[in-house]
Amino acid sequence: MLLIAGLGNPGSQYAANRHNIGFMAADEIHRRHSFSPWTKKFQALIADGTIEGEKTILIKPQTFMNLSGQAVGEAMRFYKLALSDLVVIYDELDLTAGKVRVKTGGGSGGHNGIKSIDAHCGKDYRRVRLGIGHPGVKEMVSNHVLGNFAKADSEWVEPLLDAIATNAGLLAKKDDAGFMNRVSLALGGGSKIERETGEKPVAKPVGQSHIRQARQQKPAVNIPKSGPMADMLNKLFGKKE
Secondary structure: OEEEEEOOOOOHHHOOEHHHHHHHHHHHHHHHOOOOOOEEEOOEEEEEEEEOOEEEEEEEEOOOHHHHHHHHHHHHHHHOOOHHHEEEEEEEOOOOOOOEEEEEOOOOOOOHHHHHHHHHHOOOOEEEEEEOOOOOOHHHHHHHHOOEOOHHHHHHHHHHHHHHHHOHHHHHOOOHHHHHHHHHHHOOOHHHHHHHHOOOOOOOOOOOOHHHHHHHOOOOOOOOOOOHHHHHHHHHHOOOO
């Protein structure tokens, strides 16, 4: 059995916060893999289902972020799970927005939800870290983390959540490198994962929006050097010196 915990804060006022991207990922996995309806248990919302034939429990702690370990610990003890059966999905301030890294064990990186889980459960579980970017100034961190995603962020947040849900089966199979590779490919960044992990791409890039495709295509236009048409085209495409 696998326990996948998405971290966040309960309440509609926090739903769109960057800090709640773990909840968002759990919700997308829940939707994509037809899990049971959410029910209240272990100071959390839980749902059960299967991913690639693996019995899986999704959990969203409702204790607020800083006490996430209370809910996750209760579920771990109830189902008699080992730390190797736990996957925690959460926001990572020190990763570029849209980047994904999976590791087992390690420090909390200052994340209070992870600190709580470490204290209640131990450290040797898998951590799926979803980059939300750093505001660049320490004084702005709190507002950044607890602020809502901007509308422009949907260009990477939606494909990221979609890719996580699509490739959750690789997490169930404990193929962490394959999971990172597939998610990176879906967001158009496979070459970086290949360099960092040594894993060769195993899938073609998918799911690019028409907006992103359009941005990647440079218009092939022969601009007249003079006259009214040249003036208009120079305004549209920029005059080349």
